[in-house]
Amino acid sequence: MEIPKVNYSVLLGFIELLDDAGSKAEIASFASKEDLNLDSLLPILESGEILGLIKVREGEVFMTQKAHFFIAASPKVRKKMLREIIVNIDIFKRIIELIKQKEDGYITKDELSEYFANHQIPFTVDTTDEYSNDFDSLIEWGRQGLVLNYDANDERLSLRQTV
């Protein structure tokens, strides 16, 4: 199941550079010019596509219209845009429904992990690399889009507001 795997600031920086380059670039030469190796570049491209901010086609990467609006927007409007994007990504839709079904209004990290295991959906929760596991990415983007709250002390996810 698709989750943007790079953090917000990295993706935003990539889009800013792409914008400077004229909104599109040939991937190999752009990566070489900006000193990005394949390991770091691929998750950026994938994350950007999941969020609908970039498109990759025939060795080229493009900014979408949404990305143009996004980088020009105020922080408040950016959050609104992100929220609209995030609530329509499949994994977030599932989690939102899951939390809505809970009487107490939250789901624990363990329960979420169990849910994915029961549905045979690969979902990693424990790695030491920053944002390399699915859970951390989920929390990062859930917070970015003002969709999820996460209490790290009690390991509970809840909805930020009515979604």
Added chain:
Amino acid sequence: MDHVYVSKDNTPTSVNEYEGAPNKSFDGSAPLLELRNVTKEYIDNNNNCNKILNDINLIINHNEFISIVGPSGCGKSTLLRIMIGLEKYTKGEILFKGNLMKTDGYVNPYMAIVFQSFGLFPWLTVVENVEFGLESIHMAKIQRRKKSLSIIQDVGLEGFEDAYPRELSGGMKQRVGIARALVMDPEILVMDEPFSALDPLTAEALREEILKVWSNKLATPEVVIMVTHNIEEAVYLSDRVIVLSHRPGSVLKEVDIQIPRSREKRDKSIYEYSDYITTMIS
């Protein structure tokens, strides 16, 4: 010689006029910040006198973005800390809006700093880190929280209010550092290598956000003073680049960056200015 000192609560606390410099307090006609012959020395363990900064003279005007660059170890971060009052200097004077600043560990309340290493309290959440500085001034708790949340929104941290620093990426940590400085309503925001601990893409994103904060007046600082070792970054962001010499650091040159805003990072002029400054330093 009598001195005029400033406090954030009101106008100068002691209004004895400083000899030779008329008291132009808060009328806007004096430079925002002025350094006169500022020198910093220290005595090492072998009793040798080491000079770090030598006769620094600088005038910081209103509405400027200024960068300080120079060779490694030339004292640029020391200069920044002296400006804000975090470090003492040996000789010279610093005036804020025409008023002489105290030298005995007095931090200028009109200035706030962003550190390279973020400097967050790990046991506090984002919003608690941001409002921490406000606890030192008289403000009701509810107002502190309101103000902190507003700044958090301005720097794109909304959604992370209750997160702890350990849960944040480097970029989000530095946003907290920036928010914590901005919440104090500084007239001068000083930043010590604010992007150098970040990966290049995150640094790119944050440079743009700082420019937005400063140029769109989303928050208060009318002047930003940044220390950086990245010459292109300095040229891209600044109205003026102050180039320091090898240690003991002195002002080699002040370079006005006459490239209209908004700027393109790939503008030929950026490279030309950068080459010019790099050649000067090396």
